Amino acid sequence: MKNTAQRVAGFKDSIFGVMSKLAREHQAVNLGQGFPDFDGPEWLKKIAETKIDQGHGQYAPFMGTPSLRMMVSSYYKSYYQLDYNFESDITITVGATEGLFSTITACVDPGDEVIVLEPFYDSYVASIEMAGGKAVPVTMHAPTFSVTESELEAAASPRSKMIIVNNPHNPTGKVWEKTELEMIVRFAIKHDLLVISDEVYEFLLFDGATHYPLAQFPGMMERTFTISSAGKTFGLTGWKTGWVCAPPKLSHAVRLVHQYVTFSVNTPMQEAVADGLGKLLEYIPTFQKTYCEKRDYFYDGLTKLGFEFPKPKGTYFMMVPIRNKTQKTDVEFAMELVEKRKVAVVPPSAFYLKSNEGQAYLRFCFAKKEETLKAALKNLQGL
Ligand SMILES: Cc1ncc(COP(=O)(O)O)c(C=O)c1O
Known part of the structure; x- marks a missing residue:
């Protein structure tokens, strides 16, 4: 029998799957998986039920339902004064992950270089490699997880095609300062790069962060x-509904890929998300309060256990330094925690290509019920 493609030969099972399997085997509290262990808002689930009852059972237009594209356009306008035309500039994708894949596939030719800031969301590098491109990492240094202009410059080459920025940032919880973004903007314009701005945690902001x-x-x-x-x-990661917004020429290229990867996205969920986006103004303050309380509760618990790190300003992750607890690597320590302490976390070295700084950290996800967070802190007592 012939072999499967070289393209995937270097890929491994993702660290999330590995840690979740271990969590099940050891009956550990799972703070590794990057999603809530509770459901999204009841009102939105009811809307989705209604949408199914009303029909919406056939393929949606391949670029997304008009209602959802209009609502996406309208929230970018009202929150950020950004003008995205719903007809030409917005494509609905199967979650942000498909949006990333379709965008990278639409932009990256074999041999092109894409600058990624590490630690990174792991699908970036896989998508770049599947397109035949090369990921060029620039390390974000603790404790602020900053990069300097000279570090960015050192990563640039005549083959640089694109830079990918994630803000607010998984796994560090960093919300980039305006001045830092201005530096990235200068760099992107100087080298005439295409830019992916992965903003999936745009509303998970705390302490007045912008x-x-x-x-x-x-x-x-x-x-x-x-x-x-x-x-x-909406805390409904299983709905897998995301979008890519870009001017017409760029969006057209993304749509050319998207039409052959998924063609279209689940119609009733698009209709429900459209209604959900219409209620953002009422919904977001409660959403932020819920997650802020979880962050504070878990941060207090971890600091009482002797972990020392700045409070993250965004996302539902904490990148926690472990050197005052152990000299083990992140992977070794994560294995010890899941086996002996019955707490599963993610060792972040999987999110680095170049630096070994990730070995001195663990990523905790605090998008969990209070009882889950409480059980994890209890299991970690006496570390
Ligand atoms: C930074 C980042 N980008 C994209 C995604 C994927 O989002 P989706 O579930 O919509 O595909 C995630 C999910 O964890 C993420 O953390």
Whole structure:
């Protein structure tokens, strides 16, 4: 029998799957999986039921239902004063992950280089490699997880095609400062790069932090793909409904890929998300309060256990330094925790290509019921 493609020969099972399997085997509290262990809002689930009852049982237009594209356009306008035309600039995708894949496939030719800031969301590098491109990492350094302009410059080459920025940032919980984004903007414009701005956690902000979409900065709209996800915004990751926003020429290229990868996205869920986006103004404050309380509860618990790190300002992740607890690597320590302490976390070294800084951290996801967080903290007592 012939072999499967070389393209996938270097891929491994994702660290999330590995840790979740271990969590099940050891009956551990699972703070590894990056999604809530509770459901999204009841009112939105009811809307989805109604949408199914009303029909909506056939393929949606391949670029997304008009109602959802209109609502996406309208929230970018009202929150960020960004003008995305619903006909030409917005494509609904199967979650942000498909949006990332379709965008990268639409932009990256074999041999092209894509600058990624590590630690990164793991699908970036896999998608770049499947397109035949090369990921060029720039390390975000603790404790602020910053990068310098000279580090970015060192990663640039005549083959640089694109940079991918994630803000708010998984796994560090960092919300990029405006001045830091201005530096990335200068760099992207100087090297005439295409830009993916992965903003799936755009509404998961705490302590008055502000989200600045990269497309807002002068010279950026024409080169930026803004990607987000209803799965994150409504805490319904299983709905897998996301979008890519970009000017017509860029969106057209994404749509050419998207039409052959998935063709279209689940119709009733698009209709429900459209209604959900219509209620963002009422919904977001409660959403932020819920997650802020979880963050504070879990952060207090971890600091009482002796972990020391700045409180993250966004997302539902904490990147927790472990060197005052152990000299083991993140992977070794994560294995010890799942086996002996019955707590599963993610060792973040899987999110780095270049640096070994991730070995000194663990990623905890606090998008969990209070009882789950309580059980994890109890199991970690006396570390
Ligand atoms: C930074 C980042 N981008 C994209 C995604 C994927 O989002 P979706 O579930 O909508 O595909 C995730 C999910 O964890 C993420 O953390």
